[in-house]
Amino acid sequence: MIKKVKLLIGVGLFVASSPVQASPSAEQLLKDSDRSRGALLEVGGMTWQASVITLENDDKIELGYLIKIRDDDAVAEVSSPPRQKGERILFNDRILWFYKPGLRKPISISPRQRLSGQAANGDIASTRYARDYEGVVKGEELVEGSPTFVLELKAKGKNVTYDQIRYWVSKQDHLGVKAEFLTLSGQIFKRAWFKYANQLTVKGVQYPFVSEMKIQDALNDKNLTTIRYFSPKIENHPAGLFNVNNLVK
Amino acid sequence: MSNRPGVSAVPIIELKNVVKSYRLGEVVITAVKKANLQLHLGEFTALIGASGSGKSTLLNIIGCIDQADSGIVTIGGSDVKQLSDNEKSDLRNQKIGFIFQNFNLIPVLDVYENVELPLLVNGTVESARERNDRVLEAINDVELSSVIHHRPDQLSGGQRQRVAIARALAGRPSLVLADEPTANLDSETSSKIIDLMIALNEKKKVTFLFSTHDERLMSRVKRIIHIKDGLLDSDSGPAHESGT
Amino acid sequence: MPNSFWGLARKNLRRNLKRNLTTGSAIAFGFAGIILLGAYSNRVDNYIRVYTIYAAHTGHVALFAKNGLDKFGFEPKKHSFSKQRQLEIEGLLKNDSRVEMFEPRFSGVGLISNGCKSIPFSAVGIDPQIEEKLMIHPEVKRWTPQIESIKKGVKLVDAVKISSVAVVSITQKVASALGKEKVKTEFDTGAAVKVVDCESSVALPQSDASVQFLGNSWQGGMAALDADVVSIFSTGFDETDFSAIRMPLSVLQSFYDTERVAGYSVWLKEASQLKSFIQTFSAALNGPSLAPEPIDLIPWYDESLSPYYAGTIQFLNAMVGFVSSVLALVVLFSVLNSTTLTVLERTSEIGMYRSIGFRKRQIQTLFIQESIWLSGFSLGIGLISGFVFVEMINRMKIVYHPPGASGGLQLVLVANVSAIFVWAVVLLLLTIWSTRFSVVNKLKWQISDLLGGSGR
Numbered sequence: 001m002i003k004k005v006k007l008l009i010g011v012g013l014f015v016a017s018s019p020v021q022a023s024p025s026a027e028q029l030l031k032d033s034d035r036s037r038g039a040l041l042e043v044g045g046m047t048w049q050a051s052v053i054t055l056e057n058d059d060k061i062e063l064g065y066l067i068k069i070r071d072d073d074a075v076a077e078v079s080s081p082p083r084q085k086g087e088r089i090l091f092n093d094r095i096l097w098f099y100k101p102g103l104r105k106p107i108s109i110s111p112r113q114r115l116s117g118q119a120a121n122g123d124i125a126s127t128r129y130a131r132d133y134e135g136v137v138k139g140e141e142l143v144e145g146s147p148t149f150v151l152e153l154k155a156k157g158k159n160v161t162y163d164q165i166r167y168w169v170s171k172q173d174h175l176g177v178k179a180e181f182l183t184l185s186g187q188i189f190k191r192a193w194f195k196y197a198n199q200l201t202v203k204g205v206q207y208p209f210v211s212e213m214k215i216q217d218a219l220n221d222k223n224l225t226t227i228r229y230f231s232p233k234i235e236n237h238p239a240g241l242f243n244v245n246n247l248v249k
Numbered sequence: 250m251s252n253r254p255g256v257s258a259v260p261i262i263e264l265k266n267v268v269k270s271y272r273l274g275e276v277v278i279t280a281v282k283k284a285n286l287q288l289h290l291g292e293f294t295a296l297i298g299a300s301g302s303g304k305s306t307l308l309n310i311i312g313c314i315d316q317a318d319s320g321i322v323t324i325g326g327s328d329v330k331q332l333s334d335n336e337k338s339d340l341r342n343q344k345i346g347f348i349f350q351n352f353n354l355i356p357v358l359d360v361y362e363n364v365e366l367p368l369l370v371n372g373t374v375e376s377a378r379e380r381n382d383r384v385l386e387a388i389n390d391v392e393l394s395s396v397i398h399h400r401p402d403q404l405s406g407g408q409r410q411r412v413a414i415a416r417a418l419a420g421r422p423s424l425v426l427a428d429e430p431t432a433n434l435d436s437e438t439s440s441k442i443i444d445l446m447i448a449l450n451e452k453k454k455v456t457f458l459f460s461t462h463d464e465r466l467m468s469r470v471k472r473i474i475h476i477k478d479g480l481l482d483s484d485s486g487p488a489h490e491s492g493t
Numbered sequence: 494m495p496n497s498f499w500g501l502a503r504k505n506l507r508r509n510l511k512r513n514l515t516t517g518s519a520i521a522f523g524f525a526g527i528i529l530l531g532a533y534s535n536r537v538d539n540y541i542r543v544y545t546i547y548a549a550h551t552g553h554v555a556l557f558a559k560n561g562l563d564k565f566g567f568e569p570k571k572h573s574f575s576k577q578r579q580l581e582i583e584g585l586l587k588n589d590s591r592v593e594m595f596e597p598r599f600s601g602v603g604l605i606s607n608g609c610k611s612i613p614f615s616a617v618g619i620d621p622q623i624e625e626k627l628m629i630h631p632e633v634k635r636w637t638p639q640i641e642s643i644k645k646g647v648k649l650v651d652a653v654k655i656s657s658v659a660v661v662s663i664t665q666k667v668a669s670a671l672g673k674e675k676v677k678t679e680f681d682t683g684a685a686v687k688v689v690d691c692e693s694s695v696a697l698p699q700s701d702a703s704v705q706f707l708g709n710s711w712q713g714g715m716a717a718l719d720a721d722v723v724s725i726f727s728t729g730f731d732e733t734d735f736s737a738i739r740m741p742l743s744v745l746q747s748f749y750d751t752e753r754v755a756g757y758s759v760w761l762k763e764a765s766q767l768k769s770f771i772q773t774f775s776a777a778l779n780g781p782s783l784a785p786e787p788i789d790l791i792p793w794y795d796e797s798l799s800p801y802y803a804g805t806i807q808f809l810n811a812m813v814g815f816v817s818s819v820l821a822l823v824v825l826f827s828v829l830n831s832t833t834l835t836v837l838e839r840t841s842e843i844g845m846y847r848s849i850g851f852r853k854r855q856i857q858t859l860f861i862q863e864s865i866w867l868s869g870f871s872l873g874i875g876l877i878s879g880f881v882f883v884e885m886i887n888r889m890k891i892v893y894h895p896p897g898a899s900g901g902l903q904l905v906l907v908a909n910v911s912a913i914f915v916w917a918v919v920l921l922l923l924t925i926w927s928t929r930f931s932v933v934n935k936l937k938w939q940i941s942d943l944l945g946g947s948g949r
């Protein structure tokens with residue numbers, strides 16, 4: 001009898017001391033997925049290039065950007081086509097400015113304004129869903145055969161790109177694989193899919209980095225914008241690069 | 250054929266078996282029953298009968314302002330049944346003059362204008378001058394020249410009837426029909442009107458046929474036709490000639 | 494056979510003077526009312542017509558790329574004209590003797606900002622010289638003299654000389670929303686344009702007349718423009734005043750990074766040539782072309798192009814037509830009532846006329862001529878009264894606020910002479926008809942019945 005009790009206690013202690021695989025919180029999932037979309041907070045700065053290819057109304061438009069990140073700030077400068085060279089979007093946390101040569105001063109813009117096609121201004125810089133949205137894990141689904149967590153995200157404030165997002169994050173490596181962008185009333189107006197073919201090494205550790213975001217008009221699936229991200233690297237940038245008063249110079 | 254002096258031998262009006270009925274609700278009343286009558290140019294005739302005897306109806310038929318149900322009415326040799334409405338209007342305008350019991354003058358027109366009325370539509374009057382001459386002649390005939398621009402409301406009853414007589418004569422008709430012309434006049438005025446009509450009959454050789462139930466006038470008349478219950482009862486000369 | 498009794502008819506009017514005066518008053522004031530209504534309608538119609546054609550830059554005819562009127566806003570590249578096509582069209586317009594002037598059409602939307610706050614805008618690109626010609630056009634001076642091209646500031650045609658950047662004209666409502674009530678000329682020249690601190694809690698003073706435009710470039714990406722506010726204008730309508738902007742066409746095209754235009758507004762020398770112009774010009778434009786972009790030619794009054802004009806005029810015509818008809822009916826029934834009573838009272842007189850030889854038609858003519866005298870005289874009084882009332886109302890300078898219009902509008906009446914003539918004829922004919930109607934029925938009676946002396 002005592003032996004049995006001891007055995008039971010021993011099993012119970014063993015179970016209690018073993019680490020349990022609990023589901024990650026929505027916040028953790030968002031932080032993890034943000035890292036692969038540019039929000040590597042432990043590094044000082046980053047640089048990558050992006051091309052925005054829009055197919056709309058039988059028209060194809062292609063824009064190239066060079067994006068530089070420093071903490072919560074970013075600047076995206078148009079690299080192609082030549083006629084738009086010199087145009088810049090400055091991200092000071094959630095405040096955005098646009099400048100193009102010839103303007104006397106920068107113009108305040110919103111992250112949710114259209115950049116090109118289905119892409120909004122907020123789509124080309126780093127993604128900070130953990131900072132900008134309140135997330136709830138609603139369940140799990142398979143996306144292209146891979147298990148994912150389904151999160152419902154609601155904007156924390158007004159100056160973010162989308163009001164509501166339905167976000168599928170892979171269970172295995174916590175990468176955002178799919179998103180549906182919703183209006184305030186809950187209507188889907190855009191869909192997006194993500195790929196992570198880039199690799200970034202930070203302090204000896206390799207992380208997958210977003211290589212493609214495909215955004216599609218929910219009402220007309222022929223309208224499609226693809227943002228391709230390439231050549232991500234860790235790079236420090238001077239603070240002055242992100243000062244709105246220096247944009248005009 | 251008439252053998253009276255001043256009277257033409259040819260009848261200007263002839264009625265043969267003329268019948269006229271009218272409906273009063275459910276009842277049919279025959280106002281004129283098989284009337285046979287001849288009137289000659291220049292005659293001065295009274296149609297006498299009690300009220301409702303049919304004398305007005307007979308006058309209306311002769312004057313083409315009513316239509317007989319059957320029989321033949323001939324005026325100036327024409328069967329009135331064959332005449333169109335416009336032809337009858339012309340006949341009344343040029344051949345027949347009417348004098349009404351209640352004068353029927355236009356109150357806003359003066360004596361001249363009232364007398365001129367039938368001449369406004371008289372196709373035989375060729376000019377305004379001729380029309381003017383006829384009007385003045387007619388007014389003169391009835392001795393109203395002094396009040397030529399007076400309106401009816403400014404005239405006495407007798408003067409108004411004179412205006413009506415002048416109007417009836419302005420068109421130089423061959424027949425003048427008068428339905429109870431003295432009914433609304435006092436006896437003295439009535440007598441004067443009859444005198445006037447007699448004088449005009451003699452002067453103008455116009456046939457006069459008038460209806461009356463005033464027996465005081467019978468002695469002044471050359472021919473009397475009695476009508477009773479629609480039937481022409483008797484047809485005679487002046488009362489003193491017949492010995493009655 | 495005589496058929497005219499004007500003298501007798503005129504004298505007969507003196508009978509039943511009270512009734513004739515009442516009937517005459519009904520005719521006179523009914524006609525005066527119709528004149529007033531017509532004057533209001535005439536003025537509003539012409540005001541909106543001239544506003545639509547000239548002040549709103551619509552032109553007599555609008556030329557669009559096929560389906561461009563509806564779709565230019567959604568697919569501007571697809572529903573606009575290339576430079577080549579523009580040259581062809583402009584060549585044809587210049588050589589057409591019916592054309593007084595023309596202006597390319599171009600518009601767009603986006604955001605206008607004061608540096609901190611942005612509001613949506615709806616911009617129209619205009620040719621400042623055409624604008625100048627339109628504002629001094631004789632039609633504009635006649636019908637819409639109170640419409641000014643600008644309320645304050647300098648006209649765009651002159652403003653290009655005073656600013657090194659693009660110049661724009663904005664509405665008072667846009668100016669108030671952005672805190673840009675002062676125009677360029679109210680600031681010292683050479684004042685620097687500053688980046689404002691939008692986070693500052695201190696109310697932003699208006700330090701310059703600078704505004705910025707943001708939109709979507711036709712080549713992809715963002716479009717942006719600096720501009721100076723040089724004038725304040727009004728579209729005349731509250732709804733559009735919230736976002737309307739005007740700027741030179743070349744500036745707006747440059748903003749959207751395109752040389753294309755949506756179409757053309759064409760003004761003709763004679764508006765009556767509109768239909769023939771559309772026919773022949775359409776045929777010419779559909780002929781051989783280096784850039785065979787199909788076109789739509791739309792007349793200015795088409796509801797799709799000028800919904801405000803079409804809707805307002807339809808409503809106005811319905812209202813005025815209805816009320817005028819009611820007035821005419823009132824006149825008709827007054828006359829009918831009066832003539833019916835008159836004929837009734839004069840039954841024995843009609844019998845007398847018949848017995849002394851008047852034909853039916855002559856009696857009809859007599860009564861109709863009486864009516865013509867009465868209505869003619871009454872219409873004359875009505876005409877004079879109508880014009881007097883029109884003049885009185887105009888002198889009172891009454892200001893009213895039609896729904897949707899910005900600012901007040903002075904109530905001005907302009908008599909429409911041809912409409913007055915038509916209505917006078919209509920009322921006269923109604924009077925004649927109603928008289929005839931009353932008399933004809935009576936003339937069917939036997940003469941003895943008319944005289945009432947048949948003894949029955």
